[in-house]
Amino acid sequence: ELKVEQNPLFLSMQEGKNYTIYCNYSTTSDRLYWYRQDPGKSLESLFVLLSNGAVKQEGRLMASLDTKARLSTLHITAAVHDLSATYFCAVDVSDKLIFGTGTRLQVFP
Amino acid sequence: DSGVTQTPKHLITATGQRVTLRCSPRSGDLSVYWYQQSLDQGLQFLIQYYNGEERAKGNILERFSAQQFPDLHSELNLSSLELGDSALYFCASSYQTGITNTGELFFGEGSRLTVL
Numbered sequence: 711e712l713k714v715e716q717n718p719l720f721l722s723m724q725e726g727k728n729y730t731i732y733c734n735y736s737t738t739s740d741r742l743y744w745y746r747q748d749p750g751k752s753l754e755s756l757f758v759l760l761s762n763g764a765v766k767q768e769g770r771l772m773a774s775l776d777t778k779a780r781l782s783t784l785h786i787t788a789a790v791h792d793l794s795a796t797y798f799c800a801v802d803v804s805d806k807l808i809f810g811t812g813t814r815l816q817v818f819p
Numbered sequence: 820d821s822g823v824t825q826t827p828k829h830l831i832t833a834t835g836q837r838v839t840l841r842c843s844p845r846s847g848d849l850s851v852y853w854y855q856q857s858l859d860q861g862l863q864f865l866i867q868y869y870n871g872e873e874r875a876k877g878n879i880l881e882r883f884s885a886q887q888f889p890d891l892h893s894e895l896n897l898s899s900l901e902l903g904d905s906a907l908y909f910c911a912s913s914y915q916t917g918i919t920n921t922g923e924l925f926f927g928e929g930s931r932l933t934v935l
Contacts, residue, residue: 741922743922743924745926750931751928752821752909752926752927753909753911753926755923755924755925802922804875805850805867805874805875805922806852806864806867807852807864807924809854809862809864811861812862
């Protein structure tokens with residue numbers, strides 16, 4: 711059975727600090743996605759990683775993909791309160807996305 | 820705004836009842852996906868339709884069914900509702916050509932179902 715695991719599940723971090731969220735998956739896939747979800751809201755696409763070694767950056771967030779290790783990371787640089795949300799990775803398996811467990815991020819002053 | 824429209828936004832009903840959730844995909848998108856988000860199960864893929872035909876099935880209960888109509892909107896039917904069916908149901912859409920396809924999904928705002 712395909713597993714997509716994220717860690718940590720919960721992350722409380724101070725503004726200005728750096729941290730990395732990890733996404734491990736158990737099947738072969740060359741495509742991985744990161745989404746953000748605010749409480750009670752929809753999922754917003756952050757990054758689309760389409761090949762091994764792909765790296766994308768947007769503002770304080772940077773995502774990377776290592777398909778050989780079946781690992782993706784979402785790095786947060788100099789966190790700000792506006793980044794507080796739940797972050798999901800999702801693996802493309804036969805044209806459907808299988809989501810990870812989610813990482814709930816809280817950034818405090 | 821993703822361009823994916825879901826109705827109703829909120830729905831409260833009783834056990835044993837039947838409800839229909841509706842989704843209109845982004846203009847030009849041919850694929851519609853349904854996901855269920857609950858506290859204990861996380862985001863679960865239910866079913867996918869592509870241009871009117873079922874394409875993939877996930878953890879969808881037999882009490883649930885879906886279809887995609889010629890105008891590409893989709894409906895998810897939930898019957899014999901149980902307390903555990905209370906969840907946020909998301910619809911997502913994508914454009915798939917089979918040639919160039921990022922697979923990126925665009926999600927609607929969701930339909931929150933409460934079963935009492």
